[in-house]
Amino acid sequence: MMAAKPKLHYPNGRGRMESVRWVLAAAGVEFDEEFLETKEQLQKLQDGNHLLFQQVPMVEIDGMKLVQTRSILHYIAEKHRLFGKDLKERTLIDMYVEGTLDLLELIIMHPFLKPDDQQKEVVNMAQKAIIRYFPVFEKVLRDHGQRFLVGNQLSLADIILLQTILALEEKIPNILSAFPHLQEFTVKISNIPTIKKFLEPGSKKKPPPDDIYVRTVYNIFMP
Amino acid sequence: MAGKPKLHYFNGRGRMESIRWLLAAAGVEFEEELFETREEFEKLIQGGVLMYEQVPVVEVDGMNLIETRAILRYLAAKYNLYGRNLQEQAWIDMYVEGLKDLSDMIMFLPLSLPGEKEMNLEYILERATTRFFPVYEKALRDHGQDFLVGDRLRWADVQLLEVIFMAEECKPSVLAGFPLLQEFKARISYIPTICKFLQPGSQRKPPLDEGSIETVKNIFKFERGMFLKNMGTIVAEY
Numbered sequence: 001m002m003a004a005k006p007k008l009h010y011p012n013g014r015g016r017m018e019s020v021r022w023v024l025a026a027a028g029v030e031f032d033e034e035f036l037e038t039k040e041q042l043q044k045l046q047d048g049n050h051l052l053f054q055q056v057p058m059v060e061i062d063g064m065k066l067v068q069t070r071s072i073l074h075y076i077a078e079k080h081r082l083f084g085k086d087l088k089e090r091t092l093i094d095m096y097v098e099g100t101l102d103l104l105e106l107i108i109m110h111p112f113l114k115p116d117d118q119q120k121e122v123v124n125m126a127q128k129a130i131i132r133y134f135p136v137f138e139k140v141l142r143d144h145g146q147r148f149l150v151g152n153q154l155s156l157a158d159i160i161l162l163q164t165i166l167a168l169e170e171k172i173p174n175i176l177s178a179f180p181h182l183q184e185f186t187v188k189i190s191n192i193p194t195i196k197k198f199l200e201p202g203s204k205k206k207p208p209p210d211d212i213y214v215r216t217v218y219n220i221f222m223p
Numbered sequence: 224m225a226g227k228p229k230l231h232y233f234n235g236r237g238r239m240e241s242i243r244w245l246l247a248a249a250g251v252e253f254e255e256e257l258f259e260t261r262e263e264f265e266k267l268i269q270g271g272v273l274m275y276e277q278v279p280v281v282e283v284d285g286m287n288l289i290e291t292r293a294i295l296r297y298l299a300a301k302y303n304l305y306g307r308n309l310q311e312q313a314w315i316d317m318y319v320e321g322l323k324d325l326s327d328m329i330m331f332l333p334l335s336l337p338g339e340k341e342m343n344l345e346y347i348l349e350r351a352t353t354r355f356f357p358v359y360e361k362a363l364r365d366h367g368q369d370f371l372v373g374d375r376l377r378w379a380d381v382q383l384l385e386v387i388f389m390a391e392e393c394k395p396s397v398l399a400g401f402p403l404l405q406e407f408k409a410r411i412s413y414i415p416t417i418c419k420f421l422q423p424g425s426q427r428k429p430p431l432d433e434g435s436i437e438t439v440k441n442i443f444k445f446e447r448g449m450f451l452k453n454m455g456t457i458v459a460e461y
Contacts (some may be wrong), residue, residue: 053321054354064313070292071316078309091288091297098290099275132275 006031006061009045013213014052014206015108015168016069017057019101021205022163023074023156025198027080033204035177042220073097077156089151096137096149096157102163103133107171111209112217126172137161147188154192162189170208197201228253228283228298231267233442235435236293236428237330239279241385242398243427245295247420248381249302255426262443295319299378314372318359322386325355329389333431334445338426344393351390356401359383363403376414384411392430411444 006024008196010017012035024031036056043207046054052067055165066072077083077093082179084090106125113121140149165186168175177184190199198205228246233238234257237404246253258264268276272287281288288294299305299315328347335343355423362371387408390397398405408411412421420427425449431439 052317052358053324062310064310066313066317068317068320071313074316075309075313078312087297087300088284088286090300091286091293093289094293094296095274095277095288098293102275136274 004060005029006059008033009036009050009058009060011036011213011216012206013209013216015057015134015209015217019069019104019160019163020057020059020072020076021172022159022198023076023080023082025204026154026159026192026194027076027082028194029076029080031204036220037216039220070101070195073160081136082154082156082159084151084155088156092150093157095153096140097160099133099136100157100160100164103128104160104167107164107167110171111214122171125168126175127177129168129172130178134176134182137185138179138181141185147185154189158185158189159195162186167208226254227251228281230255231258231272231280232278233281233437233439234260234265234428235431237279237439240428241326241382242255242279242281242294242298243289244381244385244420245298245304245378247425247427248414248417249298249304249417251298251302253426258442259438261442261444292323295378304376304378304381306377311372311377315379317340318362319382321355321358322379322382325351326382326386326389329386329393332393333436334440348390348394348397351393351397352400355386356390356398356404359407360401360403360461363407369407376411380407380411381417384408384417394411 006029008017008020008031010033012033036045042056045051045056045058050065051058052065055067057067057069057072059072061075066075074083084093095163103125106121106128110118110121110125137149146152148154149161162185165176165182176186189195197203228251230239230242230253232255243253251379258267264278267278267280271282272282274287274289277289279289279291279294281294281298283297287431296305306315325347328350332343332347333341335453353389359371368374370376371383384407387404398408411417419425
């Protein structure tokens with residue numbers, strides 16, 4: 001029996017679901033989406049006990065309703081061999097992903113900051129990226145000279161890092177100027193066929209958050 | 224082979240406490256190097272063992288593991304406290320992530336702005352009793368087993384016990400509406416390794432008091448309003 005496609009429940013925008021879209025796309029997995037647009041729709045999901053902690057993201061996959069972004073990402077990565085070949089590789093990938101997600105968190109929260117704080121936060125993001133996170137990954141790539149961060153094959157770490165780099169470049173175009181290996185990394189990973197397809201128009205990749213998205217989110221989630 | 228795991232942190236719970244709980248539950252002896260000042264913390268940073276210049280860090284099996292979740296997952300897998308298959312792992316992950324949302328709120332409570340602590344405490348208790356604890360009560364009720372996932376102790380059980388204790392420190396009667404969680408608490412507390420950890424003299428750390436709050440603030444240079452900032456991230460799990 002052919003498994004149904006995974007189904008993603010989330011507003012029609014990036015937010016916390018975008019990483020999941022990236023990983024599914026990179027793994028070559030087709031998926032459906034049910035976009036949340038109103039508070040009533042969220043209420044219906046909550047009342048129907050579809051959301052373990054009353055929150056989205058939620059992904060229906062393999063008979064389960066997975067919630068909590070990291071749980072979803074790990075499940076997909078593990079299932080599609082994007083999590084290394086043994087515990088040590090998995091842990092290395094885990095450490096890289098956790099750091100990258102900390103950085104991505106700043107991007108996710110950015111549209112919801114007060115307008116006065118938004119510009120300051122872009123500076124903060126740039127500093128964190130350039131001082132704390134990028135040097136780590138630049139060194140990893142420089143030291144082993146391989147295309148991928150861990151184990152010479154594509155993993156969750158590469159995908160989430162590429163997602164984060166591209167999102168940062170939207171706000172700070174020259175953010176990789178001091179990181180030649182990350183520049184090369186960006187090009188090489190972007191050219192992987194499944195990822196290349198995801199980066200082309202018409203894919204399920206979502207555009208940067210705009211006012212409409214922010215308003216939709218407030219309408220759905222604010223009490 | 225490698226010696227005992229070595230934990231580097233300040234002398235308090237913070238994000239390292241879950242790691243102490245897990246190691247203790249697994250019956251693994253560990254060492255701790257606890258720093259008390261900003262200078263000592265900076266020395267650790269300069270030592271180059273902190274990938275992102277942050278703690279916790281755990282030296283184990285020739286690696287310097289950082290990022291709390293990554294450390295916990297490694298230890299859980301190594302000591303057979305994780306899932307036996309992908310589905311069990313997914314459930315454990317979900318349970319643990321939910322508990323982290325609640326425990327983070329409790330952890331940041333002492334960093335509330337003056338005058339807001341009461342309000343924040345009320346919010347925490349409301350979340351605990353309406354959003355989080357019902358999930359675990361239902362899980363235990365639905366399958367009627369002694370543990371959250373499958374039929375033996377896993378990481379999720381240890382984490383749940385830890386968070387129950389934290390919540391009870393906020394309000395002793397917080398489990399009043401949750402008979403199965405009360406039984407769970409008693410049952411898991413009596414597991415020998417965990418029982419030992421709960422006794423005086425173990426490496427379990429006490430909650431922050433006025434003095435240790437100041438120490439923590441000085442070491443990590445926390446800003447005012449840390450609670451609200453953290454809350455913003457958690458509340459916005461959308």
